[in-house]
Amino acid sequence: MKKLFILLLFGLWSASACTELDIPPQNIVTDNDLLSNESGMKIYMARMYSYMPFEEFKYRPEQGFFQWLVAPGSEGTGEAINRDGISKAFTGEGDHPYWGNAFMTLRDANYLLENLPKYQSAFATPTYNHFLGEAYFVRATVFYALAKRYGGAPLVTKVINYPAEQSTLEVPRASEEETWDQVLADYDKAAELLLSKSLLSGYSNKYVALAFKSEAMLYAGCVAKYNQTFTDRLTGFGQKTNVRVIGFADDRWQAAAVKYFSEAYKAAREVMTNGGYSLYKKKWSATDREAQYQNMVDMFSDLTSPENIYIKEYVYPTMTHGHDAYNEPFIYKTGTSNSETCPTLDFVELFDGFDRYADGSIRVTNGTSNADGTYLLYDTPLKFFENAEPRLRAYVIFPSDIFRNREIEIRAGIYTGNTPISPLLADYSYAAATTGYDNSTAGAALLLSSTQIQTPVTLTNGKVMTPAGENGPFQGYGECAITGLYGRKWLNTDPSFISAEGKSDQPFVLMRYGEVLLNAAEAAVELALAGEPSPTGDDMLQVATVAIKDIQERAGATQLAANLSGNEASRNLVRKERRKELAFEYKTLWDLRRWRVQHEEGRDYFWGEYRDKAKFSNGSNYRFRGLYPFYSSVADKYFFDARFNFPAQKQFGYNVVDYYFAIPSGEVTKSPVIDQQPNR
Numbered sequence: 001m002k003k004l005f006i007l008l009l010f011g012l013w014s015a016s017a018c019t020e021l022d023i024p025p026q027n028i029v030t031d032n033d034l035l036s037n038e039s040g041m042k043i044y045m046a047r048m049y050s051y052m053p054f055e056e057f058k059y060r061p062e063q064g065f066f067q068w069l070v071a072p073g074s075e076g077t078g079e080a081i082n083r084d085g086i087s088k089a090f091t092g093e094g095d096h097p098y099w100g101n102a103f104m105t106l107r108d109a110n111y112l113l114e115n116l117p118k119y120q121s122a123f124a125t126p127t128y129n130h131f132l133g134e135a136y137f138v139r140a141t142v143f144y145a146l147a148k149r150y151g152g153a154p155l156v157t158k159v160i161n162y163p164a165e166q167s168t169l170e171v172p173r174a175s176e177e178e179t180w181d182q183v184l185a186d187y188d189k190a191a192e193l194l195l196s197k198s199l200l201s202g203y204s205n206k207y208v209a210l211a212f213k214s215e216a217m218l219y220a221g222c223v224a225k226y227n228q229t230f231t232d233r234l235t236g237f238g239q240k241t242n243v244r245v246i247g248f249a250d251d252r253w254q255a256a257a258v259k260y261f262s263e264a265y266k267a268a269r270e271v272m273t274n275g276g277y278s279l280y281k282k283k284w285s286a287t288d289r290e291a292q293y294q295n296m297v298d299m300f301s302d303l304t305s306p307e308n309i310y311i312k313e314y315v316y317p318t319m320t321h322g323h324d325a326y327n328e329p330f331i332y333k334t335g336t337s338n339s340e341t342c343p344t345l346d347f348v349e350l351f352d353g354f355d356r357y358a359d360g361s362i363r364v365t366n367g368t369s370n371a372d373g374t375y376l377l378y379d380t381p382l383k384f385f386e387n388a389e390p391r392l393r394a395y396v397i398f399p400s401d402i403f404r405n406r407e408i409e410i411r412a413g414i415y416t417g418n419t420p421i422s423p424l425l426a427d428y429s430y431a432a433a434t435t436g437y438d439n440s441t442a443g444a445a446l447l448l449s450s451t452q453i454q455t456p457v458t459l460t461n462g463k464v465m466t467p468a469g470e471n472g473p474f475q476g477y478g479e480c481a482i483t484g485l486y487g488r489k490w491l492n493t494d495p496s497f498i499s500a501e502g503k504s505d506q507p508f509v510l511m512r513y514g515e516v517l518l519n520a521a522e523a524a525v526e527l528a529l530a531g532e533p534s535p536t537g538d539d540m541l542q543v544a545t546v547a548i549k550d551i552q553e554r555a556g557a558t559q560l561a562a563n564l565s566g567n568e569a570s571r572n573l574v575r576k577e578r579r580k581e582l583a584f585e586y587k588t589l590w591d592l593r594r595w596r597v598q599h600e601e602g603r604d605y606f607w608g609e610y611r612d613k614a615k616f617s618n619g620s621n622y623r624f625r626g627l628y629p630f631y632s633s634v635a636d637k638y639f640f641d642a643r644f645n646f647p648a649q650k651q652f653g654y655n656v657v658d659y660y661f662a663i664p665s666g667e668v669t670k671s672p673v674i675d676q677q678p679n680r
Contacts, residue, residue: 035112036119041131042200048108048138049202053098053145055586056312056508057321057490062086064096068322068501071340072584073487076652077592078624079347079583080487082340083478083648089598090589091658098149099664102142103156109139110159126195133193137204137212140186144216147183148590149661151176151223151246152238154674172673175244177256180220184263187213191267201313207275208310211511214267214519221260221526222594224253229596230656236678245675246660254530261526262535268520269536269543271309277513279554280307289390292556296394300490301506309511316505323506324492324499329397329408330452330471330480336501339471339479341487341584343396344624345642346616348485350580352558353388359612362627364640371428374420375639381410381629384640391555395583397486399629405495410481411469412628412641413437414459417445419635425643430618433644433651436475450476459633473628478648483626484640489584515587517547518578521564525574528566541565548577555581599654621653 034040053065060067061075062085069086073079076089112135120128139157146153154171155178162169174182190209198205227234227247235247248256271277280299285291299305303313314320325336332338345362348354355363357370367373378384381399385392397403399410415421424442425435439446447457449468456464472480492499492506521544527534534540545563552559557580564570575595579588592598616622626645629638660677668676 031115031118035116036122038123038127044108044112045131045134045200045203048105048112048134051101051105051108052138052141053102053105054312054510056510057314057323057504059586060086061090061586061589062088062092062094064093064098065101066096069326069337069340070323071327071487072490072586073341073343073347073588075589076598076654077588078344079588080341080343081483081624081645081648081650082342083482084337084340087650089652089654089658090593091654092661093149097661097664098145099667102146103154105142106139106156107159109135109142110157113139114159127199129193130195130199133190133195133206133209134204136186136190136193137209140183140190140209140216141212143179143183143186144212144219147176147179147216148219148593150663151179151660151677152243153179155179155182157182170671170673172241173238173243173245173675176223176246177244177248177252180216180223180256180260183216183220184213184260187216187267204310207271207277208511210267210271210275211309211516211519214264214271214516214523215511217260217264217267218519218522219590219594221257221264221523222596224248224257224260225526226594226596228253234596234656234659238675238678240673240675243675246678258527258530258532261523261530262532264519265523265527265540266535268516268523269538271513271516272520272547275309275513275516276306277309277516278306279513279517279550280305281554284554286553289556292390292554293393296391296555297488297493300509301493303507305512307513308509309513309516310509312508312510314505314507316503319505320502321504322501323490324497324504325501327487328491328499329403329486331406331408332404332499333479334498334500337479338499339481339486342481342483342626343485343487344483344645345485345627346624347583348388348392348396348627350576351389351392353385353392359615362642364627364642365423369428370642371423371425374422375641377419377632377635377637377639379637381638381640384629384638389555389557389580391557391580393488395487395489397488399481399484403486403488403491404493404497408471408486409469410471410473410484410486410629411467411631412473412484413449413630414447414457414465414467415442415445415630415632415634415639416447416459417442417634419632421632421635421639424630424641428643430614430616430623430644433623434646434649436646449474452477452480461633461636463633463636465631473626473647475647482648483624483645484628485626487584509585514551514581517551518574518581520544521547521574522571522578525564525566525571529568529571531566544570544574548574551577551581593659596659598659599656621651623649623651 034044058066060070071082074082074087081087152173152175155174156171191206194206196206238245283291283295327341328338330339364370365373385398397408447467451474454466456466458464468474473482474480524540524544541564549559623644628641663676667674
């Protein structure tokens with residue numbers, strides 16, 4: 001499927017044969033072979049879709065597409081971290097920027113648009129229109145991928161034949177506004193032409209196009225609006241063309257933001273009203289939290305889910321990925337590195353069901369902060385999470401929870417001192433974030449392990465245990481539960497499954513109905529903030545409120561107590577719900593960029609609620625925290641320490657300039673019309 005074209009016919013050449021030479025070679029696939037029948041179109045579509053910029057199991061934010069070692073959520077967003085170099089703020093795609101691949105796919109889409117009309121009579125009218133709609137959908141999605149990475153892009157909307165005059169070959173970058181307008185126009189044309197149901201699995205349809213449009217227009221609206229929040233505005237002109245390649249004009253951004261938010265809302269509402277999708281609730285029960293949890297586990301692997309709008313399917317052994325091999329708990333290690341997705345305490349704190357200190361952080365002591373009082377004790381680590389949202393448990397493996405019929409033992413160490421137990425560290429501040437655990441701060445009462453190789457010890461209560469359990473975290477070894485937690489979302493749950501690189505075949509849900517509800521809610525609140533009426537004539541804030549409450553109900557979360565309003569508090573509530581619901585789906589890393597909050601040291605507001613910057617940042621960089629279980633041999637109970645991540649300590653930084661990726665330097669150097677980003 002990833003070949004340029006599948007060779008359908010093979011000819012044998014013989015030097016001694018008596019052959020008419022003025023005929024097409026038999027090993028060349030012609031337009032007539034591909035574009036005159038549905039079988040040929042399947043081949044053409046397979047090529048186009050093979051190179052689509054879909055961010056799923058083969059996408060690594062710091063390295064681009066077609067990768068293997070992936071750990072969703074570890075891109076400096078705070079959802080998760082891991083030990084590897086891919087765990088850093090999302091500022092580019094390394095040696096594999098999307099720029100080059102985009103124009104190859106655009107050529108395929110444009111070629112189809114220009115040449116399929118020659119074969120129109122070979123298809124029924126709805127089928128012919130659908131294939132044209134596919135080309136518009138592909139082109140819109142490629143331009144969307146370019147716009148959210150680079151701002152203004154070269155709007156290549158026709159086939160450029162080679163060789164040609166340089167003036168024909170060189171297409172300068174359009175303005176950012178023109179680029180988003182092209183995305184909008186192409187998604188609209190796709191939705192107009194596409195059938196309501198896909199012709200084949202993996203193809204687009206009317207509602208797929210509308211759902212992607214709603215996401216893209218949210219991005220466009222936010223860029224138009226929130227680029228204005230910076231000193232001197234985040235905008236600029238290309239030096240070669242004097243075109244505003246990033247940002248919006250002073251007299252255009254407000255109208256553009258309203259237009260794009262309106263288009264996002266209209267697209268989402270059409271999917272909600274006519275698409276026939278619904279939230280996945282096959283095992284859901286209003287009175288059974290276990291059923292709510294299991295329902296959300298199942299929804300990501302159920303190909304028949306009514307929530308699935310567009311998914312990337314895998315089939316073993318012909319088309320596979322390696323997500324499990326790299327991300328399952330340490331005890332399942334089969335040779336490759338694993339334990340890559342370790343959710344943070346910061347992420348867990350988004351969810352309901354925990355006792356908290358006055359500042360909103362999760363309580364682990366009976367004092368006023370994690371550095372005050374004495375630790376709260378629990379019979380098992382899992383008891384700490386007993387009231388947590390079922391949705392959180394479906395996304396995160398808690399210490400001592402069951403996964404693939406095994407208890408996932410996570411322990412940072414054993415405390416052998418008497419109770420009550422005072423905080424293990426003398427200083428929990430950002431300045432002391434790299435401080436490890438040792439006996440100097442615990443009265444020689446800690447048993448720890450620096451590696452996964454441990455010697456069991458016999459405790460005074462008669463129990464025989466290893467200091468850090470089966471999964472750690474181990475103080476000097478990064479391949480473990482380095483935050484005290486593991487990611488569960490996307491993992492294969494079959495107890496008989498044995499992972500290896502290239503053995504996983506669970507699908508990746510690229511677009512689902514839950515996101516469409518969130519898109520509608522966010523667009524509605526943004527329009528209300530701008531003082532605009534509903535573009536569809538309905539009560540859009542009521543629509544937004546119901547959408548959020550439906551998602552919260554399915555998740556087992558606390559539902560909104562009042563209707564959403566056109567204010568920043570409501571906007572932040574919607575953002576917070578989005579961060580919770582769409583975690584580990586490659587949505588958050590782009591949301592933080594379009595909201596223009598990634599650079600805010602200490603993560604002020606972007607979690608959806610206020611946090612004290614001084615606690616999480618040194619003024620230029622920031623860190624995330626873990627939640628670490630310890631066993632008390634005297635009390636025969638567990639307690640948790642909340643602190644900055646250890647081991648494989650990660651510190652992140654982000655600058656305003658990083659909201660737009662740099663154009664590949666080679667493209668700028670060789671082209672008389674392609675500009676580098678302003679200020680780079």
